[in-house]
Amino acid sequence: MKNTFFSVQKESSEYFRNIFADSMYHIFLFDGNGKIVVDFVEYDFTGKTVFFSSPFQNIQIVSEAQIDVEVLNFHSDFYCIEFHKKEVACNGLLFNNIYLFPHFSLTEQVYLEISEYFSKIQEVNHNEDFSGSVLQSYLQLILAISSREKNKLLPDKELIKDEFNELKSFQNLVEEHFLSEKNLSFYADLLHVTSNTLSKKIKSKFNKTPSQIIQEMVILEAKKQIHLTRKSIKEIAVELNFNDEFHFSKYFKKYVGISPSQFRKETGISIVADLYK
Template sequence: MKSTFFSVQKSDSEYYKNIFSDSCYHIFLFEGIGKIVIDFTEYDFNGKIVLFSSPFQNIQILSDHSIGVETLSFHSDFYCIEFHKKEVACNGLLFNNIYLFPYIGLNKEVFDEISEYFLKIKKIDLHEDFSESILQSYLQLILAICSKEKNKMLSDKDLVNDDFKELKSFQNLVEKHFIAEKTLSFYADLLNITPNTLSKKIKSRFNKTPSQIIQERVILESKKQIHLTRKSFKEIALELNFSDEFYFSKYFKKHTGVSPTHFRKEAGISIVADLYK
């Protein structure tokens, strides 16, 4: 096992003031007050936080005071969240969901429990027998605990008001039409509201504009196709309604900072790729 495929480290928050992005999944554990910036969308945080990011998301953690940030990083070659989805359903909940906040506020008990698992992982000798299996087991425990907390957080919210129903309708429409339709007016017309009203409601709920959400949905699908299939970039571009692979590559790099070629090289092709042929 390559050591870069799985690691836990503690850094000062100063390290994350500049944009951080690489080919791994990350779980950040920290406590304080400040802002999290994910792909240029800002979120305020206050308290004990666990934050999740996927390969080549752009991350910044900004705080007026220096805080310690524990970071668990793993490459999909070490642990594929799609392959293990039956064991821990974290894909689309903790990672890769453009409609949910990318972090969870934790109480002290859960925060300390996750921190303890981070500590246990640090103590494992990677050269010992079964170390990889033990690491995967600890990782699954952390993901399961966080998925439970995220589900609890979602169930505690009031999801029956009219605004929520309208926003849920927008989400469903994006999922249905994002490949063919990328304009705000298209979705506003279907919802029988003005583009300005829709923008205000979406911004209030998701901290981002409808156009950002549509763009992020296209990028999320692009990453899925690049990582989980063996399709050529020309095939992917065609399926996602781009005029050609060069425009697709330009669009992808604009929103991720890396080319599709670089993303596939560094993130790799998943072991489940043959399931998507």
């Protein structure tokens, strides 16, 4: 099945051993043991696993044993997760959340259910009437099932429960100040702890450093502005508190791998852009 904006493929895990990134959203389905690397942060996986990635995240799947990986790829032009957020609340749950794990284990029943929808998608004839609607329906079912299963892993809806109370405070402070304050020492001072103590606690909880979290917040907000609004790159640079467009572009390319203008060209401007004027 070939489509510029929507496809399902099956590859060996060797295919994803090297860094992979493109303009699509991805849903990976596989059974095995190994590591997922997302923007250079490692996560272990065991057994039947589903894994989600957003456009131009740098990802790898590393497994000692070769495993089959099913991948559903979709572009925002085919299905905008922001536009459809009322139907399937996956944005911030399955995609685009820097605090939540990007993957989780599935029961055999749910794994087979999602795999069956992958197969149904491959059987759809794109030349038939309403094929686009049928494909979107299958995608929504996969997203809904995945959201349901991930919600089961977050029964209290609290992202942080820890004896180190500053963790939640750190989250709140980053969300409040990340546009103007990108240095770790600023947050450590407000929390009355050393930068080293804060780094160790955050790293233990989220598998990434506080500096990585701050960077990811900036990049995530930048991606939203580029994709979900019609603002110029210069305007976005100003809103994100960069000295000028050049410094913003350099920062963005360092962490994403492409320039902001190229990101906009590849991902397009969302159909919900007019809602963000």
